[in-house]
Amino acid sequence: MGTLKAWMDYLNSINGKEHDSFFKPYKEGKWSKAAIISHMMFWDRFFYEERLPHMLKGETLVGITAEQVEEMNKKAEEYAHSGITLQEIIDEALKYRQMLLDKLQDEDLSRTFTIKDRKISLQEYVNGEIEHDEHHLKQLKAK
Structure with a gap:
């Protein structure tokens, strides 16, 4: 299993x-x-701003619908092709991932919260994020 930092290593390499x-x-x-890098940044921002504060309080989070996922992915793709530079996308992606890492650094990752009637730990959620990173890193590194 990789780490959330592997994503930053890739961004720094390009x-x-x-x-x-x-x-x-x-x-x-x-x-x-x-668009993939923008997609990752949008999801990091969502995790940091919308999810993490509630997770850290052990609250119950509402699940997001397939339509909401599709909408966010569409916005991320549109953002990437809005005339913004690759450098700006990379800078934002690095910023949000660093904010996540900083926030998670001193947290107890065994802390649990509930999402869609399922109790999971912060570590399990982070592991899902790492798998998501690895999926997209394969695409980005493909020749």
């Missing part, structure tokens, strides 16, 4: 390089790499 290809679909019918 930081400062100009990649025109990042705004083209990485494969036929797929998102661009810029």
Whole structure:
């Protein structure tokens, strides 16, 4: 299992390089790499702003619907292609991931909360985020 930091390592490895290809679909019918990075940043922001404060209090969180997921993913893709630079997307993605890491650093990851009638620990949630990172890192690193 990787860590939430592996995502930042990847972003830092491409930081400062100009990649025109990042705004083209990485494969036929797929998102661009810029959209994938934007997608990750949107979800980190959601985790940090909307989820984490409630998780840390052990509260019950409402599940999000497939429509809400689709809507956020669509907004992330539109944002990536709104004229913003790859550098701006990377900077924002690094900022939100660092904020998450800073916030989680001193927390007890065994703390539990409830989501969709299921009790899970912060560590389990983070593990899901790491799997999500690994899924998209494979896409981003594909030649």
